[in-house]
Amino acid sequence: MSESRVLIVKIDPEKCQGHARCHALATELFELDEFGNARVRGSGQIPPTLEDRAWIARANCPELAVEIVEQAKAPD
Amino acid sequence: MVVRESDYRVNSPPITSDPPDHRPMRMVLIPPFTPQAVARLEAKARAVCNELIDRFVANGMCDGAVDYAQTIPVLINSQMLGIPAQHGDQFREWITMALQTGVTDEAALRQAEEAIAAYFEVQIKPRRENPGEDLVGFLIAARSPDGEPFSDRQVLGALRLLLVAGIDTTWSAIGSSLWHLATHEQDRARLVAEPESIPTAVEELLRAYAPVTMAREIAKTADIGGCQLREGQMVLLSFPAANRDPGKFPDADKVVIDRKHNPHAAFGLGIHRCIGSNLARMEMVVALQEWLKRIPVFSLDISKPTTWSQGTVRGPRNLPIRIG
Ligand code: HEM
Numbered sequence: 172m173s174e175s176r177v178l179i180v181k182i183d184p185e186k187c188q189g190h191a192r193c194h195a196l197a198t199e200l201f202e203l204d205e206f207g208n209a210r211v212r213g214s215g216q217i218p219p220t221l222e223d224r225a226w227i228a229r230a231n232c233p234e235l236a237v238e239i240v241e242q243a244k245a246p247d
Numbered sequence: 248m249v250v251r252e253s254d255y256r257v258n259s260p261p262i263t264s265d266p267p268d269h270r271p272m273r274m275v276l277i278p279p280f281t282p283q284a285v286a287r288l289e290a291k292a293r294a295v296c297n298e299l300i301d302r303f304v305a306n307g308m309c310d311g312a313v314d315y316a317q318t319i320p321v322l323i324n325s326q327m328l329g330i331p332a333q334h335g336d337q338f339r340e341w342i343t344m345a346l347q348t349g350v351t352d353e354a355a356l357r358q359a360e361e362a363i364a365a366y367f368e369v370q371i372k373p374r375r376e377n378p379g380e381d382l383v384g385f386l387i388a389a390r391s392p393d394g395e396p397f398s399d400r401q402v403l404g405a406l407r408l409l410l411v412a413g414i415d416t417t418w419s420a421i422g423s424s425l426w427h428l429a430t431h432e433q434d435r436a437r438l439v440a441e442p443e444s445i446p447t448a449v450e451e452l453l454r455a456y457a458p459v460t461m462a463r464e465i466a467k468t469a470d471i472g473g474c475q476l477r478e479g480q481m482v483l484l485s486f487p488a489a490n491r492d493p494g495k496f497p498d499a500d501k502v503v504i505d506r507k508h509n510p511h512a513a514f515g516l517g518i519h520r521c522i523g524s525n526l527a528r529m530e531m532v533v534a535l536q537e538w539l540k541r542i543p544v545f546s547l548d549i550s551k552p553t554t555w556s557q558g559t560v561r562g563p564r565n566l567p568i569r570i571g
């Protein structure tokens with residue numbers, strides 16, 4: 172990935188059923204609301220050190236609710 | 248596969264309800280079962296496991312299903328519901344009648360359902376005045392999202408579900424996990440050496456030995472994969488088969504104890520996703536951690552019979568284990 176691109180993680184609230192797998196596997200990226208459904212922490216931008224775990228969380232969501240997209244980096 | 252055609256319907260919200268009736272009871276039940284909420288029961292679960300191990304560890308053998316797996320969820324569930332743990336044998340008898348005998352014997356199913364309802368009616372009475380802190384009281388005091396109390400029929404149905412859904416499922420999952428480790432030397436040794444891998448291993452054991460198969464009632468006549476399904480028929484929904492789909496899981500029939508990509512469906516998919524999944528996971532992880540700490544070396548005793556349940560919940564019912 173080029174320097175000017177970043178990875179963003181998103182959760183599709185229509186699909187999420189609160190299995191909490193993403194939260195268990197990458198707590199730094201996901202939080203759960205009081206009904207156990209997942210939300211992305213902050214902007215969802217994935218720091219390079221958490222990239223592997225973001226992909227793992229995506230691969231373990233049984234509802235296919237975790238999405239990872241590449242975006243142009245906002246100018247500094 | 249069509250299992251049964253019958254007019255008898257058990258009322259157990261949320262599992263027996265469709266939208267829009269499904270959501271109110273589900274939303275009320277979810278908060279007590281979030282990961283944060285069940286973490287508060289972890290110390291109790293560890294204590295329960297150790298007390299059970301104390302009873303048999305010196306004998307050099309045990310029945311992993313009877314002496315260990317079956318008792319853990321009974322004690323945790325009764326603590327949450329606020330009902331006496333001594334009634335555990337009675338609960339297990341009703342659950343077996345409802346989920347095993349009851350699959351083909353409707354009279355047994357009715358008898359179990361009536362006994363469970365009568366039991367909870369007695370439990371509800373004193374809590375009408377003083378609901379207290381437990382789940383029975385919580386449900387009586389609960390209001391649906393639009394502020395309405397639930398009817399007695401709904402409360403009884405939900406309590407029945409919490410009892411039936413939480414016990415032999417988790418008991419089966421812990422039992423199958425022990426069976427696997429008793430028969431797979433390398434996996435056992437690895438989890439003893441790397442206890443931090445136990446949560447990942449639990450997901451793989453859930454995938455491979457998924458204890459629960461559910462059913463759905465056909466709402467509209469349809470043709471699925473060349474099979475004609477008529478309105479009113481019941482069909483099986485095999486989560487265990489989905490979990491061994493070779494298109495989804497490489498080496499689907501192999502237990503890969505550190506499988507990294509594991510979106511299994513052992514707790515179902517969609518709006519009926521198991522409400523107790525976080526509790527069941529916690530119980531499984533704790534049960535294996537405490538067992539492996541105290542009993543790192545064990546194997547299946549093949550001189551005695553291992554038996555498995557028959558019905559919609561699958562797991563060992565007798566699991567003779569040699570310790571050491
Ligand atoms: C390893 C143990 C368990 C397994 C494998 C399991 C499996 C399942 C499955 C597959 C469903 C979905 C049913 C469907 O789609 O129709 C379900 C639903 C449910 N489970 Fe579990 N379960 C377990 C433990 C528990 C526990 C401990 C509790 C609570 C004490 C519980 C409570 C429920 C409830 C209330 C539902 C209905 C949810 C709804 O319809 O909205 N389960 N379970």
Ligand code: SF4
Nearest residue numbers: 187188190191193232
């Ligand atoms: S694993 Fe998927 S379904 Fe579960 S909480 Fe995370 S996003 Fe939602």
